[in-house]
Amino acid sequence: MTPLPNYRADLNDVEDELKAAMLAALAGDNRAYAEFLRRCSLHLRAYFRRRLSAFPDDVEDLVQDTLLALHNQRQTWRPTQRLTPWLYAIARYKLIDLLRSRSPRRAVEVVLDEESADAALIDQDALAQEARRDLLKLLALLPERHRLPIVLVKIEGRSVAEAAQQTGMSESAVKIGIHRGMKSLAAHAAARA
C-alpha cells in the first residue's frame, strides 16, 4: 500500500501553504508561483460565488481580474504580513468595484456586511480547523482498509478506480471500505457527542 500523498498537506493551514508558495515564488520559483495562483483561484472562486449569487456569470471574470491584480500588486505583500488577509483584501476591493458598477446599493451592503463579517470569518476558520482536527482523530481510529478509501475518495475527491489503483485494493474493497468506514465513523462520532 502506498502512503497517502498530499494528505498531511491538505490538512495544513491554508495560510501557511499560501505563504510558503508565495515566498518560494518571490525567490524565483515559477512552478511554486503557478501553484500559488491556482490555489488562490480556488479560494477566490468560492469567495465570489458566495457573494455574487445575483451575478453568477461574473464570477470567473472576477476571479481572473483578481488574479491579475494579485500579480500586479505582488510587491505590496511583505513576508512579515499574513497572506490570507492580503489576498481577501484585494478580493473584497475587486468585488466592491464590480458590484458598484452593477448595483450601487449592493456594494454598500457588501461593505457593511464585510466589516462585521471579518470576525465571523475568523471564527469559521477556527471552527473548520477544529472540525478537521476532530475528523483526523476519528479517522485515526479506523483500520487502514477503511481509512484509506475514505481519505482518497471522500476527502481528496478521487474516483473509486483511482483509489483502488493507488492503494492496490480492488474497487469493491474500496467501496466496502468506504461504506463500513463511514458507518464506524458515525458510530465513533455519536459516542463522542
Add this chain to the structure above:
Amino acid sequence: MKTDALIAMLARGPIAASGPGPVPRLALAAAAGLLIAAVAMVAALGLRSDLATAAMLPMFWLKLALPLVVVAASLAASSRLARPGDTAIGAGVVIAAAVLAVWAMAARDLSVVPAGARIAAVVGQSAGSCVAGIATLSLPLMAALLLAMRELAPTRPVLAGAAAGALAGGGAAGVYALHCTEMAAPFLATWYVLGMAIPAAAGAWLGPRLLRWT
C-alpha cells in the same frame, strides 16, 4: 481566456518584485512635498523673526512636537493602508492621544485665565491665517502623497486618503509653526488641530475618487 491559461501566462515571467516598496515611495513623496511647502512658506510668509530666541522656549518645541507626532503616525498609517490587508488602528490611537494631550494642556491653561479673557486666549492674533496657512501649505504634500499612493494598492481608499491627508496636514503644520508666533496651548489645540483636520478630511473625500488601481 481560461483561468488556467491566465495562471500559466502570469507564472511564466520573472516573479521577484522590483521597484521601491511603499515606505520609501511615500517617504520620498512626503519629503518632496515638505520641501515645496517649506520653500513656499519662507517665500510667501517668512520665518518668524525671533526664531533663534523662540527656540529656547518649550512651547516652540511643543508646537513642533504635535505636527511631528502626526507626521510619524500618519506616515506609518499611510504605508500600511497603501497595501492590502493591513490596518492602522495603532497610528490612529497615537494621533488621538497626541491631540487629547494638547487639548488637556489647553484646558489647564484656560482654567487659570479669567472667564472674560478666554475667547481672546483661544483666538490669539492669527487664527484665520493659521488655519488657511496650514491648509494651503498642505496642498503640495497632498498632491505628492496621493500620486505616490496611486502607484500602490489601497483597498480602503477613504482611510488611506485620510492618512495621506493627515500626513500632509501634519507636515504643513510643522512648516507653518516656523512662521507663526503664537505661543499658547489653547491656540495650538484649536487652530493647528483644525488646520490639520481639513487636509485629513479632504484626503478622506479624495481617496475613493483618486486612489483607484487594478
